Amino acid sequence: MGPLAALTPLLETRGIGKRFGGLEAVTGVDLRLARGEVRALIGPNGAGKTTLVGLISGRLAPTTGRVLFAGRDVTRLGAADRVRLGIVYTFQITSIYRRLTVADNVAVAVQRRRLRRLADWLAPDARGLAREVEAALGVVGLAGVAAEPAGALPYGHQRLLEIAMALALQPALLILDEPTQGLAAAEIDALCRLVRDVAAGATVLLIEHNMAVVLELAGRITVMDRGRIIAEGPPREIEANPEVQRAYLGQPSATSS
Amino acid sequence: MTLGLHLAVLAVLAALQLVLPPFHHGMVARVMVLAAYAIGYNLLLGYTGLMSLGHAIFFAAGMYGTGLTVHHGGFGVAAALVVGLAAALAVGAVVGVMTVRTAGPAFLIVTMMLAQAFYLATLHFNELTLGDQGFILPALEVTLAGRAFALADPAVKYNVALVVFGACLLASLGLVRSPVGRVLVALRENEERTRLLGYHTGRYRVLAVALSGLVSGLAGATYTLLFSYVGSTFAGVLYSIYPLLWTLLGGAGTTLGPLVGTLLMTYAIDVTSGITDAYLVIVGAALVLTILWAPAGVVGGLRARWARWLP
Numbered sequence: 001m002g003p004l005a006a007l008t009p010l011l012e013t014r015g016i017g018k019r020f021g022g023l024e025a026v027t028g029v030d031l032r033l034a035r036g037e038v039r040a041l042i043g044p045n046g047a048g049k050t051t052l053v054g055l056i057s058g059r060l061a062p063t064t065g066r067v068l069f070a071g072r073d074v075t076r077l078g079a080a081d082r083v084r085l086g087i088v089y090t091f092q093i094t095s096i097y098r099r100l101t102v103a104d105n106v107a108v109a110v111q112r113r114r115l116r117r118l119a120d121w122l123a124p125d126a127r128g129l130a131r132e133v134e135a136a137l138g139v140v141g142l143a144g145v146a147a148e149p150a151g152a153l154p155y156g157h158q159r160l161l162e163i164a165m166a167l168a169l170q171p172a173l174l175i176l177d178e179p180t181q182g183l184a185a186a187e188i189d190a191l192c193r194l195v196r197d198v199a200a201g202a203t204v205l206l207i208e209h210n211m212a213v214v215l216e217l218a219g220r221i222t223v224m225d226r227g228r229i230i231a232e233g234p235p236r237e238i239e240a241n242p243e244v245q246r247a248y249l250g251q252p253s254a255t256s257s
Numbered sequence: 258m259t260l261g262l263h264l265a266v267l268a269v270l271a272a273l274q275l276v277l278p279p280f281h282h283g284m285v286a287r288v289m290v291l292a293a294y295a296i297g298y299n300l301l302l303g304y305t306g307l308m309s310l311g312h313a314i315f316f317a318a319g320m321y322g323t324g325l326t327v328h329h330g331g332f333g334v335a336a337a338l339v340v341g342l343a344a345a346l347a348v349g350a351v352v353g354v355m356t357v358r359t360a361g362p363a364f365l366i367v368t369m370m371l372a373q374a375f376y377l378a379t380l381h382f383n384e385l386t387l388g389d390q391g392f393i394l395p396a397l398e399v400t401l402a403g404r405a406f407a408l409a410d411p412a413v414k415y416n417v418a419l420v421v422f423g424a425c426l427l428a429s430l431g432l433v434r435s436p437v438g439r440v441l442v443a444l445r446e447n448e449e450r451t452r453l454l455g456y457h458t459g460r461y462r463v464l465a466v467a468l469s470g471l472v473s474g475l476a477g478a479t480y481t482l483l484f485s486y487v488g489s490t491f492a493g494v495l496y497s498i499y500p501l502l503w504t505l506l507g508g509a510g511t512t513l514g515p516l517v518g519t520l521l522m523t524y525a526i527d528v529t530s531g532i533t534d535a536y537l538v539i540v541g542a543a544l545v546l547t548i549l550w551a552p553a554g555v556v557g558g559l560r561a562r563w564a565r566w567l568p
Binding site (some may be wrong): 057059078079080081083084088089091095096097098099101104107108109111112113115121126165168 | 374435438439440442443446447448449451452453455456457458551
């Protein structure tokens with residue numbers, strides 16, 4: 001790694017935009033994430049947050065603009081190739097293999113990273129795989145239900161499984177799309193601890209509505225409204241920003257002044 | 258335990274030839290070849306989640322690839338078999354690439370149309386294929402350890418069918434328990450999730466269609482070698498529907514389902530057609546009842562109730 005690598009943002013979008021028919025969901029967004037930071041992305045419903053991370057993860061193709069990852073232009077890469085580079089997305093609506101066991105869910109993720117050469121596929125190391133699956137489940141506290149069908153888990157555990165699958169890919173950039181949605185208070189605490197652990201080794205982009213979680217985890221906050229970034233800064237600054245309050249809390253400007 | 262069960266099934270099939278009366282002896286030999294076809298179908302429907310209505314294209318590709326080279330080229334059994342397999346694999350890869358962006362009903366319709374085009378081609382190139390009249394192959398022999406075996410001999414027929422079926426069964430078991438099989442099942446369960454774990458899902462789909470085509474083509478090639486006939490009937494829509502019914506009846510997504518389904522259905526048709534001309538009504542009713550009681554098929558139902566470990 002050259003001396004400039006530390007200065008290159010891990011992720012950068014340049015004028016990225018996405019239009020769905022007549023709707024401009026994301027317009028000219030320039031976002032830069034430094035290596036190792038935890039960034040929260042907030043904004044009212046329909047602000048374009050999920051569309052933006054869809055453009056970053058490659059689930060959506062942009063109408064305009066470019067995406068750079070570790071200095072490399074990845075705009076034309078598909079989602080699978082971006083995952084292989086380390087951009088890992090966890091779904092807002094839990095997306096797991098409901099009919100497979102919890103262990104099999106994680107195994108699909110683990111083997112993708114382990115089996116890189118043809119020889120690995122022909123003579124897979126089943127024991128090493130099982131060990132890693134167990135370890136990944138241990139991190140999120142699901143080792144005890146490894147043999148259960150994933151669809152039978154309570155909702156909060158399904159969210160944790162989703163995160164375990166993402167962690168099993170050893171992401172460089174982990175995108176969490178409303179991870180605490182529908183979780184109980186105790187589960188939210190556990191999730192916050194988990195994200196802090198992850199952040200020690202990865203950059204995290206967190207879409208979140210729960211402001212307590214955002215303030216606890218994020219070093220910087222980016223605020224979106226109507227497809228654009230309207231503010232960016234450390235939590236204190238963002239909290240005090242009247243424009244943010246107006247957009248995010250839906251307060252008319254008359255009451256805030 | 259799983260491998261043992263599969264080997265035991267093969268051992269029972271091997272032992273059956275000693276006790277079966279001639280009629281059933283021939284019948285089971287035919288069932289084993291058709292069950293190999295169903296195994297090919299099941300790789301796609303049961304383990305990748307793609308329902309094709311055009312699998313006759315693969316069965317017929319194997320059949321014509323082998324039959325035409327014997328008939329026109331005077332090829333021996335081994336060489337003709339290789340041509341049949343290559344034809345089926347090539348057709349499988351082409352169909353896989355052409356359907357890679359289709360899902361659900363669209364996949365079903367595109368495969369049906371491609372198979373129909375193939376069927377019409379077998380009629381169109383009448384001088385080569387003799388169309389729906391078809392042609393009979395000459396007496397064929399295989400040489401093993403210096404001895405020649407005539408394929409027309411019932412015992413040889415039975416054991417060739419057993420070897421081909423056994424190879425397909427064990428290969429399918431190996432595949433579904435391998436890392437590749439795990440990816441295919443993941444595709445079946447949730448394609449978008451699988452893509453976002455970093456898998457190039459399109460490539461796996463093409464691979465699945467090609468492998469399914471290869472196994473189906475092996476069954477078609479074997480069928481023509483053992484029963485000495487090639488005709489466009491086998492490229493028709495009925496031979497696309499059969500493996501679907503066999504697989505659903507036996508249990509899609511179970512390794513032993515194709516054998517069970519093919520065996521039950523073939524015998525159901527045989528028994529009922531001895532009773533009445535309207536035998537398809539009885540077979541149809543039996544199918545409807547099975548699906549009502551055991552929507553996952555016979556083996557699928559067993560697995561859900563008693564044997565979760567069945568692959």
